[in-house]
Amino acid sequence: MCQMSVVLDKDGKRERIMDAVARLEVTDGGVTINALFESPITVPAAFVREIDFLDGVVVLSTTAS
Numbered sequence: 001m002c003q004m005s006v007v008l009d010k011d012g013k014r015e016r017i018m019d020a021v022a023r024l025e026v027t028d029g030g031v032t033i034n035a036l037f038e039s040p041i042t043v044p045a046a047f048v049r050e051i052d053f054l055d056g057v058v059v060l061s062t063t064a065s
Helices: none
Strands: 004-010 013-027 030-035 041-044 047-052 057-061
Touching: 013 041, 013 047, 013 057
Parallel strands: 004 057
Antiparallel strands: 004 013, 013 030, 030 041, 047 057
């Protein structure tokens, strides 16, 4: 099983949102992430900016720049 970390890019600064993410779902309202033993978190109006499979990191953003 390959679990990822999810970070949110805010004006060039990355804030870690959740580690050991097992599921990520893109919805109309944003991105919902789930870890095995934590409650799901929805990041409103977010989109996936980058996925680094080698480092195991998903970068979310809420701005298109």
